[in-house]
Every structure is written in structure tokens, then in C-alpha cells.
Amino acid sequence: MTSQNKVLLTDEQMRTFITEGFLILQTDFSEEFHRSLSEQLNQVYQEEGNPGNNLLPRVRDLQKVFDHPIVTGALTSVLGPNYMMHTHRHGHFNASPKAGGWHKDSYWGYKRMRNHHPWWAMVMYFPQDTPVELGPTGVMPGTQNYDTRTFESDDVEGEAVASGKAGTFALIHYDIWHRSTPNILGQPRFMLKFEFMRTEAPAAPSWDCIEPEWKQPASFSTSIVEHETMWKETWNWLSGRLGSVANTAEADEAQANAVAGQLEDAFEPTALNAAYELGTMGKAGVQALVKALHHENVKVSRKAAYGLSIAGAEAVAGLEQALGDQRTETVVHAVFALGELSHLAQSAVPKLVALLNGSTDVVIRQAVVDALSLIKKPAAQVVEALTAGLKDEDVQVRFMAALSLTRFGAEADSAVPALEIALEDENRYVRGHAAEALHYIGTSSAKDVLIRFLLNSRWCPTTTPQNTFYP
Missing domain, CATH: 1.25.10.10 (Leucine-rich Repeat Variant)
Incomplete structure (x- = not known):
């Protein structure tokens, strides 16, 4: 399919995706197409059970969904033109009157540090009319960058649901908190989940970009905590501007240390804002973040890694030094940040290769293979x-x-x-x-x-x- 066929996202849709972590979109297949698709799914599930990773070849019409200009355009906009459909895919069947538990999907058993940059995304496609009463997928807006649940109850105000006519799909940041909602109608409800990965770091906007500079979307969920620096940095990264916010704020050691104290805040959004703010503060910010990388609390160390991952070349030396730390989590966090710094961290490649070849810690080796492919050179x-x-x-x-x-x-x-x-x-x-x-x-x-x-x-x-x- 050529790029002319793809319906790319607009600036406003990309702003919404960055802030909220998802979009609800709609294909324009005929009612007959979805009726046939649903019949095929029902037959397969009734006669054979869940086809698992063979969902696509077993239900052949599904390929038409992932060739649709709105689907390919949305994925291209978020993941670039050479995105990959992952080999894991799953058809979710929900007839339960009870809601599922809030969760983030795993990386197939791999407990990796999750990217804030959209390297991964999922499409959740609904082949039948899915009113709220049929139990569509629910997502918690703005939670894609939180490792912890920032909301306490299961039934929370602000939940968004992917309800709509047949052909509705949710394009979500891979790491957003989501769940299945109650199917109180008791009728068959299918949701077809496919995963996708970016294979290239962005060199330029891959959506229909008219306004190149970041600004907040016209509106977003009132439950979202604002992360202005994070959002701007993500927009710039998607536009091909690696390290764009590094050294954009002036601060001395005392100012940086004052902000660094917020890395210990129990409310994760506050700590993340502090990490990103420090990432803009040049040498003083990097020094505070490197110190926090070695903090006895591994959660603080993890937040520091996100700040260092956007702090530019200034952060590389401290991260390279941290590769020799005795604590696994510190090394993994440093490896992650070096990977996100891409070619700016090329000097770290020999040390990363040595870790891959020599570390007896499998968690470190798992992190290194990912980071090396992001640095590339x-x-x-x-x-x-x-x-x-x-x-x-x-x-x-x-x-x-x-x-x-x-x-x-x-x-x-x-x-x-x-x-x-x-x-x-x-x-x-x-x-x-x-x-x-x-x-x-x-x-x-x-x-x-x-x-x-x-x-x-x-x-x-x-x-x-x-x-x-x-x-």
C-alpha cells in the first residue's frame, strides 16, 4: 500500500495520542463485511477454540482490516512507515458480566523497562457493534507512562471505552492501563488485539504535520495530570528532534537538587515531572539525576533514568559509569537511558557489548540487546x-x-x-x-x-x- 492511500493522523490527533495515550477510530467497511467476519470468528471459536497467534491466517478477512487506509495511516503516524506487526496476536472473547482487572500488557514474559517514547502500539479492533453494555475495552487516559496505578478504585471516573459501530478500533500506546468492561448483554463480543513495533527511530513527522511545534490539544480528559515537558519532548522526538529539550533550562546545583527531591514523591506523576524537568537543566540537572540513579530506592532510580534518557550527550558519561554498578536495577536503568539516547550514546557500545557477552545476570543481558538496537552504531x-x-x-x-x-x-x-x-x-x-x-x-x-x-x-x-x- 502506498503512502498516498494511507489516512494519516492530523496534528490534533497526534497531540491527543501523546497526552491521552490512545485514539478511538473507525473504519468504513460494509455491514456485510463485519457480519461475515463475526460469523467466521464465531465458527472458529465454537469448533476449534481460540486460534491464538494463528488468528490472522485462520480468519483470512482480517488481513483486509490491517490493509485498511485508516488503520495503516494511524499506525504509520505513530510508529513510522516501516512498522512491524508482531507475531503475537489474540482474539479476546468477552461474555462476562464482570469487569476485568486493570493491567498493562507484558512483553511476553519479558519484564523490561517501559518506553515513554512510542516504540510500541496496539490495535484493538471490534468486528461487531459494541455499545457500552456489550463490554468494550476500557482505558485510563494519560496512564501510559506510569508504572503504578495512580487511581485507587476499579470503577474510576474518567475511564474511556472503545464503544461504537462495527469497525471501531482503539489505537493505544502499548503501556497504557486498560481492562475489559462488563458485558451485561451476555452476547458474544470479540476484540481482536494486534501488536506493532517501530523499527526505526523517527527522522521526521510521519503524520500529516502542518504545525511543527508542540502545543496541547484543544481538550483532553480532566483526569489527566499535565506533563508539559514530557509531552513536548515526545512530540519533538516523533518529529526527529532527538535531545531537543536538553540544556533548555538554566539551573545551578542548588536549584537542581531542590527539584531532585521531588523524585522521591510517592505520587508517580509528580516524580516524573521532576525527572523531565531535571533533564532540561544541563550539567546541574544531569549531576542530580546521576546521583538519583544510584538512590537506594529503585523507584527513584527508575525515574532518574527517564530524566537522563532525554538529557542529551551530557548524560552519557555518568550512564556509562553506572554500567559497572553492583545493583542490577541501576545497570538496567542506565542501559535503558543509553538506548533512548540512540546515536548520542555510541561511545557506550563497547561496554554494552561486554555486558551482553559477559554478564551472568540475565535481566541485564535482556536490557542490553534492546538498547544496542536503538543505538545502532x-x-x-x-x-x-x-x-x-x-x-x-x-x-x-x-x-x-x-x-x-x-x-x-x-x-x-x-x-x-x-x-x-x-x-x-x-x-x-x-x-x-x-x-x-x-x-x-x-x-x-x-x-x-x-x-x-x-x-x-x-x-x-x-x-x-x-x-x-x-x-
């Missing part, structure tokens, strides 16, 4: 390290190494032989990510391996226990 050294990661004893290191190689294109051609071996891994996500990496590498050698793998693993989506051979 020097490509040859990073690709070599990630290729070695495909053989790690930990399955999550292996599947993140394969996923990370999707970000290099033809520069990762040397990884093709190792990816071919990874296609036989015991874990489905290592295999799936290896196939995606070969697709994004795109060289002749990569395509040959991928085509052979796909031919050998091909299957018939209409073959079921009830329909084995004919027609």
Missing part, C-alpha cells in the same frame, strides 16, 4: 553482538536479539546464517522474530532463507478437524 559491532545473542541460553535474550535485528535492514546481512538456525528454535517467538528479521534485512540471502522456511511451514487456513481435505 557502529552497525557492524552491534550486529555481531546481537547475532551472538541469538545463541544465548535465555530464551528472552534470544527473542529480543532476533527482534532487535529487524532494525538494521541490509546492514544485518551477516546475521542471516544465525537467523536461519534461529528459525528452528524451540520458542515460537524466537522463530517468529527471526523470520521478521530476515524480512526486514531483505537481501537475497535473507529472502532465500525466509522463503524456504515459509514454504516448509506453510499450512492451509481452511483445513480443520471438520474440513480435512475437501473442498
Whole structure:
């Protein structure tokens, strides 16, 4: 599908996504299309159960949904033109009169530090009319950047629900707090959840950008705590302006230390605002954040990492030094910040590679493979390290190494032989990510391996226990 076909988001929609963490959008398929889609889903679930990751090939019309200009345009706007559909997908069936629990989705068992920058997103698609009484997905606006629940009760004021006609979908920041709401009608309700990943750091706006400078949306949920610096930095990052807020505020050591005290605030939004404010304060802010990175409270250390991740090149030296810390959490937080600093942290690559090759702490190795793929340079050294990661004893290191190689294109051609071996891994996500990496590498050698793998693993989506051979 060409870029001309995609219905890109507007500036106002992107502002809303940045502040609220989601958009409710609508496709324009016919009623007959959704009636047929719902019938196919009902038949599959009744006869075979949940198809899990085989949802897309089992219900073939679903691909039309993800080729729709409004869906592709929304995903392109948030994740860039070369976004990847993840191999995990799930059709949620809800007939319960009780609400589900508030949660953030995991990264398939991988307890990673969550990005504030939108590297990941989800589409939750509703193939049937879904009034509020049918139990649509509920999201808590503005909570995508909070590790903790900032609201106490389950039934909270301000919850937004993805209700609407068939073809409604929620585009959400991967890390937003969400739940299923009560289906008091008791009728079948499907929600088709697909996950997507950005494969490139943004170099320019990928939405229909008319006004290049950040401003708040005309309106947003009254329950949202304002994060002006965070929102502006995210907008600028999505526009290709890495490190845009670094050194934009003047502060001395005393002023920075006063703000740093707020990193210990029990209310997470307050602590995050302090971290982002310090990230704008140049040397004084970086010094306060590096000190907080080593704070005895790991929650304070984590907040400091977010501030350092937007503080520019000034933060790199302190983060490199923290890679030698004895506490796992401190190292993981430093690794995360270095990854978010992208090419500004290139000097840290040798130390990160040494950690990947030598650390006995699997949590650190998991964090390093992700960070290396965000820094990317020097490509040859990073690709070599990630290729070695495909053989790690930990399955999550292996599947993140394969996923990370999707970000290099033809520069990762040397990884093709190792990816071919990874296609036989015991874990489905290592295999799936290896196939995606070969697709994004795109060289002749990569395509040959991928085509052979796909031919050998091909299957018939209409073959079921009830329909084995004919027609």
C-alpha cells in the first residue's frame, strides 16, 4: 500500500495520542463485511477454540482490516512507515458480566523497562457493534507512562471505552492501563488485539504535520495530570528532534537538587515531572539525576533514568559509569537511558557489548540487546553482538536479539546464517522474530532463507478437524 492511500493522523490527533495515550477510530467497511467476519470468528471459536497467534491466517478477512487506509495511516503516524506487526496476536472473547482487572500488557514474559517514547502500539479492533453494555475495552487516559496505578478504585471516573459501530478500533500506546468492561448483554463480543513495533527511530513527522511545534490539544480528559515537558519532548522526538529539550533550562546545583527531591514523591506523576524537568537543566540537572540513579530506592532510580534518557550527550558519561554498578536495577536503568539516547550514546557500545557477552545476570543481558538496537552504531559491532545473542541460553535474550535485528535492514546481512538456525528454535517467538528479521534485512540471502522456511511451514487456513481435505 502506498503512502498516498494511507489516512494519516492530523496534528490534533497526534497531540491527543501523546497526552491521552490512545485514539478511538473507525473504519468504513460494509455491514456485510463485519457480519461475515463475526460469523467466521464465531465458527472458529465454537469448533476449534481460540486460534491464538494463528488468528490472522485462520480468519483470512482480517488481513483486509490491517490493509485498511485508516488503520495503516494511524499506525504509520505513530510508529513510522516501516512498522512491524508482531507475531503475537489474540482474539479476546468477552461474555462476562464482570469487569476485568486493570493491567498493562507484558512483553511476553519479558519484564523490561517501559518506553515513554512510542516504540510500541496496539490495535484493538471490534468486528461487531459494541455499545457500552456489550463490554468494550476500557482505558485510563494519560496512564501510559506510569508504572503504578495512580487511581485507587476499579470503577474510576474518567475511564474511556472503545464503544461504537462495527469497525471501531482503539489505537493505544502499548503501556497504557486498560481492562475489559462488563458485558451485561451476555452476547458474544470479540476484540481482536494486534501488536506493532517501530523499527526505526523517527527522522521526521510521519503524520500529516502542518504545525511543527508542540502545543496541547484543544481538550483532553480532566483526569489527566499535565506533563508539559514530557509531552513536548515526545512530540519533538516523533518529529526527529532527538535531545531537543536538553540544556533548555538554566539551573545551578542548588536549584537542581531542590527539584531532585521531588523524585522521591510517592505520587508517580509528580516524580516524573521532576525527572523531565531535571533533564532540561544541563550539567546541574544531569549531576542530580546521576546521583538519583544510584538512590537506594529503585523507584527513584527508575525515574532518574527517564530524566537522563532525554538529557542529551551530557548524560552519557555518568550512564556509562553506572554500567559497572553492583545493583542490577541501576545497570538496567542506565542501559535503558543509553538506548533512548540512540546515536548520542555510541561511545557506550563497547561496554554494552561486554555486558551482553559477559554478564551472568540475565535481566541485564535482556536490557542490553534492546538498547544496542536503538543505538545502532557502529552497525557492524552491534550486529555481531546481537547475532551472538541469538545463541544465548535465555530464551528472552534470544527473542529480543532476533527482534532487535529487524532494525538494521541490509546492514544485518551477516546475521542471516544465525537467523536461519534461529528459525528452528524451540520458542515460537524466537522463530517468529527471526523470520521478521530476515524480512526486514531483505537481501537475497535473507529472502532465500525466509522463503524456504515459509514454504516448509506453510499450512492451509481452511483445513480443520471438520474440513480435512475437501473442498
